[in-house]
Amino acid sequence: MRADLRPDRSAQTSGPTRAAILSVMDVRGDDGCRLWVEQAGTGPPLVLCHGGPGLWDYLGPLARLLDGHARTIRWDQRGCGRSQRRGPYRLGRFVADLDAVRDQVAGPRTAVLGHSWGAHLALRYAIEHPERVSHLIYVSGTGIDPDHGWHPHYKRNLRLRLGPQLDRWEALSAHARTPAEERERAVLQWSVDFAEQGTALHHAERMATPWLGINHECNQALNAEVRQELSNSDMAGRCRALDLPVLIICGTEDIRPRWAVDSLHHALANSRRVSLAGAGHLPWVEKPDDFRRAVTDFLKQ
Structure with missing residues (x-):
């Protein structure tokens, strides 16, 4: 592991003082x-x-919400952002990468939090390596039910919430895009992930800054594999065998249907579910105090 310690100006905030200097490193x-x-x-x-x-x-x-409560470890998955642009883009490989981050940075046992697709990755990691996970936090995931797909409902709700921006989003989706157009399309699409539409574009712009590009090959390969896995394996049975505390958090205004998570919640032996009213797909942005309270109370268990 090569460590390169330096301050991250983008992480500075007018809120509470950072509990520790940031360290940025490469893990192999x-x-x-x-x-x-x-x-x-x-x-x-x-x-x-x-x-x-x-x-x-x-x-x-x-991560900044949890200063003083946890040593947070963030990482770019392979082929994404600041990590090496390299496959293969397979679920097993991403689970192995998460284990490398855990082993080289977190230590022998750690809590794991995953958001959206990352919630499924965190769940799969806990299933594969339960002895290495102390707590699992599943944020805005889409569940494990192979029979009641959530994606058609998401696509319909996406178009409804885009409203007057729908025509522009569809025009951008219909052809090959420049990097600037790719960013514009992403900002429009991500804006529907927030409940308060007056500030939604602002939040989406912040997510897209800096713009590090979307790896569509990775997206398509992993989404296809997850769909196949949910259809062909007994994920509910594997979740029933998972003996560790799990916190499921979502926002009530997420355009992905919340009933999609029911099968996961019912399968887990030791899970708690928290729904944050007035929040969308990124509940820590719109309900930071409630989100922090739910996570920190859970981590004290």
Whole structure:
């Protein structure tokens, strides 16, 4: 592991003082792939898994909420953001990369938090390595039900919430895009992930800054594999065998249907579910105090 300590100006905030100087480093997967990692804060380790797939880590604001409560460890998944642009884009490989981050930075046992696609990655990691996970936090995931797909409902709700921006989003979606157009399309699409539409574009712009590009090959490959896995494996049975505390958090205004998570909640032996009213897909942005309280109370268990 090569560590490169330096301050991250984008992480500075007018809120509480940072509990520890940021450290930024490269971690190597077991196949040599270089993974960008940042850790900050003090307390028990908490590894954060961003969504996508094919995006980069955007969980800095979430990490800052937990200063003094956890040593947060953020990373860009392979092929994404500041990590090496290298496959293969397979679920097993991403689980192995998460284990490398855990082993080289977090220690022998850690809490793991995943958001959206990252929630499924964190769940799969806990299933594969339960002895290495102390707590699992599943944020705005889409569940494990293979029979009641959530995506058609998401696509319909996406178009409804885009409203007057729908025509522009569809025009951008209909042809090959320049990097600037790719960013514009992403900002429009991400804006529907916030409940308060008056500030939604502002929040989406912040997510897209800096713009590190979307790895569409990674996105398509992993989404296809997850769909196949949910259809062909007994994920509910594997979740029933999972003996560790799980916190499921979502926003009531997420355009992904919340009933999609019911099967996961019912399958887990030791889970708590928290729904934050008035929040969308990124509940820590719109309900930061409630989100912090739910997570820190859970981590004290």
